[in-house]
Amino acid sequence: MKVAEIAEKLNLKVFSGKEGLNNEVTNGYTSDLLSDVMGHADAGNAWITLQTHKNVMAIASLKDLSAVILVKGFEPEEDMAAQSNEEGIPVLGTSEEAFTISGKLYGMLQK
Amino acid sequence: MMHFEYHVEGGNFTKAGAASSQLKKILKQLNVDPKIIKRIVVALYEAEVNIVAHAFEGDIFIDIDTEKIGIKLVDQGPGIADIELAMQKGYSTASPSVREMGFGAGMGLPNIKNNSDELKITSQVNIGTTVELVTYLNQ
Ligand SMILES: Nc1ncnc2c1ncn2[C@@H]1O[C@H](COP(=O)(O)OP(=O)(O)OP(=O)(O)O)[C@@H](O)[C@H]1O
Ligand SMILES: [Mg+2]
Numbered sequence: 001m002k003v004a005e006i007a008e009k010l011n012l013k014v015f016s017g018k019e020g021l022n023n024e025v026t027n028g029y030t031s032d033l034l035s036d037v038m039g040h041a042d043a044g045n046a047w048i049t050l051q052t053h054k055n056v057m058a059i060a061s062l063k064d065l066s067a068v069i070l071v072k073g074f075e076p077e078e079d080m081a082a083q084s085n086e087e088g089i090p091v092l093g094t095s096e097e098a099f100t101i102s103g104k105l106y107g108m109l110q111k
Numbered sequence: 112m113m114h115f116e117y118h119v120e121g122g123n124f125t126k127a128g129a130a131s132s133q134l135k136k137i138l139k140q141l142n143v144d145p146k147i148i149k150r151i152v153v154a155l156y157e158a159e160v161n162i163v164a165h166a167f168e169g170d171i172f173i174d175i176d177t178e179k180i181g182i183k184l185v186d187q188g189p190g191i192a193d194i195e196l197a198m199q200k201g202y203s204t205a206s207p208s209v210r211e212m213g214f215g216a217g218m219g220l221p222n223i224k225n226n227s228d229e230l231k232i233t234s235q236v237n238i239g240t241t242v243e244l245v246t247y248l249n250q
Contacts, residue, residue: 035218051213058128
């Protein structure tokens with residue numbers, strides 16, 4: 001499923017990285033610990049987190065993740081959004097908590 | 112035989128991962144197996160961020176030949192008193208501000224171990240740490 005379709009169905013705000021809206025989302029990974037994501041996320045995963053700094057994009061890029069979804073109304077810091085645009089990896093946002101949005105994404109990707 | 116060097120500034124998280132990103136591009140251009148690239152990128156990133164998070168400064172030396180990729184990270188910093196303890200999953204001395212960013216889970220060194228074929232760490236307290244990694248290309 002494409003990032004754009006997920007953004008639309010889950011009513012996510014698109015902060016940055018619009019060029020990557022066609023990225024294919026293989027699965028999701030939910031974590032706020034960067035070395036956990038580094039060690040265990042897979043290419044194509046959408047990363048659900050509350051971390052809003054630039055290092056998130058460095059990891060998303062190194063791991064070939066499809067998108068980052070910020071929870072609880074968090075917004076990307078300026079340099080995070082800038083790097084998202086450069087890399088073409090979208091940063092999306094929701095007002096919902098990680099548990100809720102992870103569950104919804106999981107349900108969508110199972111079908 | 113190719114050789115690359117990068118300098119790493121301690122404490123500067125805005126540049127953390129720059130060397131890993133460069134090496135990833137180089138390895139892609141060299142048509143290295145994507146599975147091997149993934150492992151090297153994880154190992155180098157964690158070692159690079161450890162210099163940023165825990166040391167004052169350091170240098171990365173990368174040697175690529177047809178058989179293997181060797182990476183050596185030499186830093187000036189506090190060193191590691193008990194390397195075996197530092198290798199344990201969950202052990203971290205990261206500061207509260209570094210933890211707030213999501214670093215400091217104590218999983219970096221275990222990630223390096225899981226994603227390299229050979230790992231050697233040597234360290235002297237109050238002088239610095241040297242991390243050496245080898246990844247074989249034809250396995
Ligand atoms: N280059 C280094 N210089 C000094 N101490 C280090 C260095 N690398 C690691 N350490 C020590 O080893 C500990 C464990 O390192 P490790 O990378 O596993 O976890 P971390 O860096 O604390 O957290 P994480 O990597 O999960 O973000 C560190 O907290 C630190 O005490
Ligand atoms: Mg670490």
